[in-house]
Amino acid sequence: MKILVTGAAGFIGSNLAKRLVQEGHNVTAADTFLSSGFQNLIDFEGDVLTLEHRLDIHSIRDLAERYGKFDVIFHQAAITGVIAKDGSASAGEDVHGFLRNNIEQFRQILDFAVDTQARVVWASSCSVYGRNPPSHARVPTL
Template structure:
């Protein structure tokens, strides 16, 4: 089985590429390294192509059995609407066209940002009112995917709406890395962790190992679909601080700050996983606390924290 992972040097893409390799897939990684990093691919032995998804040719795609499309601009603070739509939506459509034309399975990363301020737990039908252009670009992809599913029912197309993913190899995301990484880093540096007032915002924090598993299951989905990929539970920012204090042996008090992104910030996200379990057979294997323990162990082993 030959797989193409776009954005394969990025956070989720690299974890997926390495796991596919572990499962004896022939893996091809495509990345322009705008936000990915070569160190994420240490241990990867497949082919790496440096390039933008807009420049992908059909020759690359037609030689694979499945595409795991992870490449995108994921910085939700980017306000360049044309750039966001061109990379995230136009790039997506180009790859999807290639996949359909060559009968290649297509699994892609959508986002919980498509829900905007929808009530929680978010069900798939609640999407469509995103708060920012990133969420809109992903919603546009979902709309295109739905049309292709109807037009080409014989093809295999699965969209996964990622919630707040954290875990190994996210450190190169900088300001867009998870709250878990940001708070851990501040604690290790001897600082009180900064979180938005008053820390009761709740997010579905899902471990990247759960997300990789969702991708692997998606290639065998009962039928084409767009489903949530989360943990199915929400944790508050205060709980994140308390959990990290306990695991790392600290006793830091949070420093509460104003939320400068309040205009388009999602205060409460939680994935309804009913459809995901039905179509993919997916339930998360890592709960939040165990995932944080596993993650901090990895960070220590790889000397990102001491």
């Protein structure tokens, strides 16, 4: 299959991208290298896309124009960290940038996937469901 892995320089994305190549898939690894370096992708044998700006619907549509339709998008890109109950972000990032990066751009990826009939596999994330008491941990609160 033709597969896009976002956040592919990160811990999960890089291991996933390499495994998918091993399994014979055509894998494109996309990352802004916001919080990861190239080290994780040194032995990756697919295409590496360095996104200049944060992934958004325009850049992902550019990807599809250049690389064709993806069958599956593994969405691992995120500013990893937790939004506290008071709305502050713990990643040295302003909370609006955090929400834009982790939530709004995910929504745009879903729109893109609907338009192009790609399947999406998403890691989910404490970056999304926030810091809540354990009894509420399974319920998204944003």
